[in-house]
Amino acid sequence: MTAAPEKTPEEKLREKLEPFPPEFQELIWDYRRTRTAATLEKIVRGMLEYHGGDVFRTKYAEKQDGVLLVEDLGFDSLALVEISFQAEEFVGIVIQLEDFPKIKTLGDLQAFLREKSFPAAAAS
Amino acid sequence: MPSRRRVAVTGLGFITSIGNDRASVTASLRGLRSGIARKDFAGPDRPLAVSVAGTIREFEVDSPFWSKWKYPAAYRFTPNTLRSLAPHGLYALCAMEQAIADARLTPAQVSDEATMLFSSSAGSPMMMRHWLNTMHDTPDMRGSPMGVVTSISGTLNFNLGTHFKIRGGNCGFVSACASSSHALGYAHDEISLGRCERVLVVGAEDLNADSLMPFMSMKALSNCADPAKASRPFDRSRDGFVGSGGAAVVILESQDAAAARGAKPYAELLGWAQSSDGFNIAMPQPEGEGLARALRRALAACGLAPRDIGYVNAHATSTPQGDRAEAVALQEVFTKNGARPLVSSTKGLTGHPLSMAGAMEAAFCALAIRDEFVPGNANLDAPDEACAGLELPRATLSRAPGIVLSNSSGFGGSNVVLALGPWKS
Secondary structure (H helix, E strand, O other): OOOOOOOOHHHHHHHHHOOOOHHHHHHHHHHHHHOOHHHHHHHHHHHHHHHHHHHHHHHHHHHHHHOEOOOOOOOOHHHHHHHHHHHHHHHOOOOOHHHHHHOOEHHHHHHHHHHHHOHHHHHO | OOOOOOEEEEEEEEEEOOEOOHHHHHHHHHHOOOOEEEOOOOOOOOOOOOOEEEOOOOOEOOOOOHHHOEOOOOOOOOHHHHOOOOHHHHHHHHHHHHHHHHHOOOHHHHOOOOEEEEEEOOOOHHHHHHHHHHHHOOOOOOOOOOHHHHHOOOHHHHHHHHHOOOOOEEEEOOEOEOHHHHHHHHHHHHHHOOOOOEEEEEEEEOOOHHHHHHHHHOOOEOOOOOOOOOOOOOEOOOOOEOEEOEEEEEEEEEHHHHHHHOOOOOEEEEEEEEEEOOOOOOOOOOOOHHHHHHHHHHHHHOOOOHHHEEEEEOOOOOOHHHHHHHHHHHHHHOHHHOOOOEEEOOHHHHOEOHHHHHHHHHHHHHHHHHHOOEOOOOOOOOEOHHHOOOEOOOOOEOOOOOEEEEEEEEOOOEEEEEEEEOOOO
């Protein structure tokens, strides 16, 4: 019996992106090419919109980056873990469980990933 | 011993192959409208020996990703609710919403300390496969945090119990195709013994290649490609069951709780009994000894004689061995005692939805009692010789069935018989 060929990293990423809308998938591929902070912020917003649905859209219109992950969006610990896994898969940044108490809002999550992704810019 | 309390059926919910609400299910039972249709389990380019199923209309849930699912606009669920569901969890949420509305229960009543949730499903093999593949495909075997809660056989308990804020008790039942009948039986006892006032009983199953094709390997499924003929319980030409899925919900309440709310019960769940074959992992005892024992016990538990029974909703799934064993059991308990209840298997219309069959068929019986009809045997042309002496109506009869038994049998030889009758105030 011949073993199935090993999937390429791109194929694996494509599988992970399958449940997301096409425009979000495009953001991920764009970020892998350009690595801009602006795209990263859109990605984070897109992740929370995917997981929060209409509740996110309503709260975002009201509070922008101040949308609270737990209180406003109702995310439980499993949802937060899923988001952390996806952040690692999509933008290559690990969020440890101990980091979560510091990440309460959309803005906090964007800032955390931005600082980890662009440490030089954060320091300057 | 304190006197036992009466148990009322006060709410029903259906996501089934013969209809996604009470009205369409009733119309299908009355008109013998089949829910069985062609289904490509492995896609159009990969024809299989099994090509029909009791399909669920208005739902597209073949993807393991909740964001790809489509379901009727009458139901709206947030991503927070959907992300931890299997397909049958979505069916079950919809059926639960129907049943709660049907029973006219408020959210506070559903969530009070006297209300329990009993559920039955085989879990979701499709979700299990997807998440385990994902786990094995990751170097550190890190799977999804949703892997367990969407997949294992407790998935209904986890999700429904949380969504509906169940606080009285939350329990699952696993006895293969007798599971949700066991759930109803034990729910009856919890209410009857005064341990709670109300139990929401749900049975639900996925319908996809992962949930059904393993039965093809056991030669348990029909190879007939004609949806109009594939499921033919008690017929000589039957060649296996036709799989189905969906969800069915039966709400049981104590007489006092139902009366206090002004509920109008469909029927009374009079009692139940169980037995086991101790014979084979998959085959029934050929002479139906186990099922006959459960039938006799159910009659005894309810103080009934064979002649008191007007209708038996048979488990008969259209397998050669199972239907024969059930026919022999019915002969033994009824025909040999001079009793001739009407007997039909509604699986000729619905196909066989595995662990949800008991809840679905008990709900059919409650409808038949309230609306005064007896479902006929679809696709029954030439009854098996083992059925000689059994009254097997071909068409649905417009008459009150009287006291009804609902049979269920599962792998491992689990047998459950539920007894239902008209509600008398």
